[in-house]
Amino acid sequence: MALAGGSLRRMSLRDQALSVLREALVTGDLAPGEVYSAASLATGFGVSTSPVREAMLALVDEGLLEALPNRGFRVVSFTEQDFAEIFELRMMLEVPGVGRAAELGVGDRVERLSQLVDLIEKTAEERDLAGNLQADRDFHILLLEATGNRRLVDSVAVLRDQTRLHNLRSLTADGDLADSAAEHRPLLDAVLRGDRTLAEKLMRRHLSHIPGDWSKRGPDA
Incomplete structure (x- = not known):
């Protein structure tokens, strides 16, 4: 899945992936309830999976995503x-x-x-x-x-x-x-x-x- 923000070139790849993912949460490109894999998002960014996975784990720590074993990451739905x-x-x-x-x-x-x-x-x-x-x-x-x-x-x-x-x-x-x-x-x-x-x-x-x-x-x- 390709998201707005273009390729990841400047700053650390992890930090830029984090920035793009935050924007995707705001704009709705990453929607509550849907499951996303770090590998597929990384392909869209044109980078390796590791920095994208690290960024997604950071968002898990912040309570914005939840990790689903062997499936990927899901946007948290708030009550x-x-x-x-x-x-x-x-x-x-x-x-x-x-x-x-x-x-x-x-x-x-x-x-x-x-x-x-x-x-x-x-x-x-x-x-x-x-x-x-x-x-x-x-x-x-x-x-x-x-x-x-x-x-x-x-x-x-x-x-x-x-x-x-x-x-x-x-x-x-x-x-x-x-x-x-x-x-x-x-x-x-x-x-x-x-x-x-x-x-x-x-x-x-x-x-x-x-x-x-x-x-x-x-x-x-």
Whole structure:
């Protein structure tokens, strides 16, 4: 099976396979309930099986795929309770995390954060869902890195990937993608001003869209 993303050439093959597979989860090219083999995906990428298998095992560790002995890997299907727990955890971790970043300052990350806000807005305008979600992920993870808490960053990264596990293409159809994108610049401004209270308020509002996004994922999610 060939997925969007082209051949794997730069960075380590394992890391690039991981990036392409994450995108495939978001776009629905890898669908919940279906079984995929590392060998067939590797053939589509034009690489050996090993780096693709390593990438898929990493996604197993993150709770996005499950390994099926002698069969391959299956995309995890989440229940409504799973979604509720993920949302609650993200509220518990990301809201105070962003507040802490505002309190401590983001150091030399200002330029990159500003570039990511520009990219989030640009990809939303172009209705590039995969590009937008990647830029969104990079922005929020980079913000949290300012806290200096590696375990917080790692935990949120996994939760954010689980949030995006299912196809969210409907976001591009009704303007929600643009509305969400527009919330990043005020958030960054609040963080850069060191306004913890406002940063937490804006982050809480930003995350409040998640249940609505999930409700649009459709009957096949």
